[in-house]
Amino acid sequence: xxLADLSKGKSAVxxxxxxxxxxxxxxxxxxxxxxxxxxxxTAPSGCPLMLEAEGTQLGLRKEQAALIKISPxx
Amino acid sequence: xxxxxxxxxxxxxxxxKSTLFNELTGLHQKTGNLPGVxxxxxxxxxxxxxxxxxxxxxxxxxxxxxxxxxxxxxxxLLLDNTAEAPEFYVFVAxxxxxxxxxxxxxxxxxxxxxxxxxxNMHDLAEKRGLQIDQAALEEELGIPVIPISASKKRGIEPxxxxxxxxxxxxxxTKVPVKSKPDQLFKRIDSILNRCQKWxxxxxxxxxxxxxxxxxxxxxxxxxxxxxILFLLFQAVFFLADYPxxxxxxxxxxxxxxxxxxxxxxxxxxxxxxxxxxxxxxVLMFLPQIAILFFxxxxxxxxxxxxxxxxxxxKVMRKAGxxxxxxxxxxxxxxxxxxxxxxxRTISQPRDRLITMFVxxxxxxxxxxxxxxxxxxxxxxxxxxxxxxxxxxxxxxxxYLTGFLAAFGTAWLLNRGMKxxxxxxxxxxxxxxxxxxxxxxxxxxxxxCKSFVSEAxxxxxxxxxxxxxxxxxxxxxxxxxxxxxxxxLEESFAGIGGKAIEPLIxxxxxxxKIGIAILSSFAAREVFVGSISTLYHLENPExxxxxxxxxxxxxxxxxxxxxxxxxFYLFALQCASTLVVMxxxxxxxxxxxxxxxxxxxxxxxxxxxAYQILS
Numbered sequence: 001x002x003l004a005d006l007s008k009g010k011s012a013v014x015x016x017x018x019x020x021x022x023x024x025x026x027x028x029x030x031x032x033x034x035x036x037x038x039x040x041x042t043a044p045s046g047c048p049l050m051l052e053a054e055g056t057q058l059g060l061r062k063e064q065a066a067l068i069k070i071s072p073x074x
Numbered sequence: 075x076x077x078x079x080x081x082x083x084x085x086x087x088x089x090x091k092s093t094l095f096n097e098l099t100g101l102h103q104k105t106g107n108l109p110g111v112x113x114x115x116x117x118x119x120x121x122x123x124x125x126x127x128x129x130x131x132x133x134x135x136x137x138x139x140x141x142x143x144x145x146x147x148x149x150x151l152l153l154d155n156t157a158e159a160p161e162f163y164v165f166v167a168x169x170x171x172x173x174x175x176x177x178x179x180x181x182x183x184x185x186x187x188x189x190x191x192x193x194n195m196h197d198l199a200e201k202r203g204l205q206i207d208q209a210a211l212e213e214e215l216g217i218p219v220i221p222i223s224a225s226k227k228r229g230i231e232p233x234x235x236x237x238x239x240x241x242x243x244x245x246x247t248k249v250p251v252k253s254k255p256d257q258l259f260k261r262i263d264s265i266l267n268r269c270q271k272w273x274x275x276x277x278x279x280x281x282x283x284x285x286x287x288x289x290x291x292x293x294x295x296x297x298x299x300x301x302i303l304f305l306l307f308q309a310v311f312f313l314a315d316y317p318x319x320x321x322x323x324x325x326x327x328x329x330x331x332x333x334x335x336x337x338x339x340x341x342x343x344x345x346x347x348x349x350x351x352x353x354x355x356v357l358m359f360l361p362q363i364a365i366l367f368f369x370x371x372x373x374x375x376x377x378x379x380x381x382x383x384x385x386x387x388k389v390m391r392k393a394g395x396x397x398x399x400x401x402x403x404x405x406x407x408x409x410x411x412x413x414x415x416x417x418r419t420i421s422q423p424r425d426r427l428i429t430m431f432v433x434x435x436x437x438x439x440x441x442x443x444x445x446x447x448x449x450x451x452x453x454x455x456x457x458x459x460x461x462x463x464x465x466x467x468x469x470x471x472x473y474l475t476g477f478l479a480a481f482g483t484a485w486l487l488n489r490g491m492k493x494x495x496x497x498x499x500x501x502x503x504x505x506x507x508x509x510x511x512x513x514x515x516x517x518x519x520x521x522c523k524s525f526v527s528e529a530x531x532x533x534x535x536x537x538x539x540x541x542x543x544x545x546x547x548x549x550x551x552x553x554x555x556x557x558x559x560x561x562l563e564e565s566f567a568g569i570g571g572k573a574i575e576p577l578i579x580x581x582x583x584x585x586k587i588g589i590a591i592l593s594s595f596a597a598r599e600v601f602v603g604s605i606s607t608l609y610h611l612e613n614p615e616x617x618x619x620x621x622x623x624x625x626x627x628x629x630x631x632x633x634x635x636x637x638x639x640x641f642y643l644f645a646l647q648c649a650s651t652l653v654v655m656x657x658x659x660x661x662x663x664x665x666x667x668x669x670x671x672x673x674x675x676x677x678x679x680x681x682x683a684y685q686i687l688s
Contacts, residue, residue, distance in 0.1 A: 057504075
């Protein structure tokens with residue numbers, strides 16, 4: 001499952017980030033594998049996504065969100 | 075007084091650096107451009123206990139790993155190893171988001187920067203139930219820590235005292251950062267564990283979320299976006315109307331006064347028909363420009379611009395642009411030059427080139443004077459359905475056309491150019507914040523000042539040259555002069571205007587408009603000054619306002635006015651834009667293509683409009 005599949009308002013734990021430059025950029029905000037991430041909402045047609053993780057809110061495009069593997073919380 | 079000490083302000087974006095900068099320097103600040111790299115550079119000075127300080131404000135970044143052009147400028151200043159480098163850095167951290175701030179701080183510390191840490195918005199953090207142990211933090215980091223609230227002017231004296239007591243050092247060695255982000259964050263988390271405590275039972279929920287539910291709503295979000303843009307244009311017209319009239323009246327009265335008290339001759343003529351109309355042409359538009367910048371600065375500082383970027387990303391990508399193109403596009407409404415510089419945040423070269431190419435289609439404040447004059451000529455200053463000002467509506471339509479031309483061109487370029495990999499699009503969404511009004515006012519003041527001094531010099535110079543070219547002709551030198559003075563038609567300007575008349579006749583322009591167009595290739599707003607100088611010269615006795623003169627027979631007809639509006643909407647009549655484009659694209663190729671493309675489009679649409687309407 002990846003971040004693009006997460007439904008609005010739900011949280012998940014980041015399992016892996018498949019793209020190096022994306023992982024580096026997220027690390028600057030203190031977001032790593034194991035961080036809790038929540039989908040706040042999306043712009044119309046589902047892109048970009050608005051996310052919250054480690055106290056930071058971020059906007060991210062859907063195709064990049066698809067590179068972030070997550071394990072959902074039950 | 076001893077030698078100046080130099081230090082710089084560093085920190086993340088939105089940490090309140092500009093507010094602190096404003097608080098420290100007050101009136102003693104200036105905004106300039108760094109040579110060669112042209113990004114806005116702010117510097118200022120203050121003195122405390124007989125010691126004077128020189129401060130630089132470095133653009134906010136999240137880390138020392140720069141990716142886009144603007145980040146590179148900031149990190150090169152942070153890692154400055156030269157003798158010009160600041161002696162130390164005052165790091166402005168947002169106390170409510172300490173974790174993120176500490177990352178850059180630790181990187182800078184490892185790189186060898188000498189630091190003072192200020193915890194800005196300290197009061198807000200406390201209100202939210204967050205307690206920061208200042209002494210423990212000082213011990214962990216080994217640097218002075220000062221809690222402040224820049225917007226409430228709290229903690230400024232202790233900060234000045236800490237700056238005063240900061241040990242002097244001439245040694246400046248900066249080294250590359252080796253620690254990995256996960257190592258740094260491990261350390262940050264252990265520091266915060268010790269130094270930061272949440273008050274029991276207090277859970278802070280971002281108030282921004284409530285607003286975002288509305289402002290980022292899939293439907294209402296767009297409605298608000300367009301309402302904001304619409305209000306902006308209406309305000310530019312409505313609110314600026316009164317100060318504009320005062321300024322115009324002032325110049326009419328001053329002109330009459332000089333006409334009465336000065337003896338007739340070339341000097342009075344130069345002043346009354348050359349300098350004064352030129353000056354009034356510059357100052358008339360100050361109210362509009364101030365209102366426009368007020369809106370742009372408030373949108374930016376409140377955090378709304380980022381939301382607009384998110385909302386528009388999908389739409390912009392359809393046109394081959396990028397969500398990050400939104401801020402340059404909106405800034406383009408003020409001026410294409412800062413807008414072109416704002417494209418430096420777009421890390422993808424192709425997207426950046428397309429954005430820069432289409433930016434000059436967006437109607438800038440230099441076109442506004444031309445639009446205002448021509449629109450006032452063809453439409454009444456009345457309201458439609460009692461709410462919407464006709465002139466305001468026409469202005470909105472012009473701006474919309476400019477945007478559409480920009481999008482259309484971007485779409486064409488996008489199809490014609492080779493595709494590249496996707497840009498990494500990741501933006502922090504800051505919390506909404508009420509703008510700090512003194513900072514807003516100071517910024518507006520700075521922009522207006524640079525408009526008057528930069529555009530003003532050009533406009534005034536062109537007005538005076540135009541006056542000379544319109545008052546003297548070849549006959550003054552060959553001795554074949556007939557009568558007292560040279561008529562406008564026999565002057566150098568008249569001859570030049572007549573020479574291009576065959577080319578512009580099909581657009582509905584006579585030789586006088588031809589002169590005005592030629593003169594406005596230096597800068598568009600010169601048109602208004604030129605037109606008023608030229609028409610005043612033709613009827614020197616007529617002291618009515620330029621609008622009244624142009625409305626009379628022999629002035630500018632409706633069809634000609636529409637044709638001119640389209641010409642000015644599309645043509646790239648701005649030498650400064652071309653120069654900046656050359657520098658940013660690294661050659662004359664793109665500016666030349668841009669200039670020709672926009673010129674042809676301007677000519678053809680003006681031609682079509684005049685032929686249909688007349």
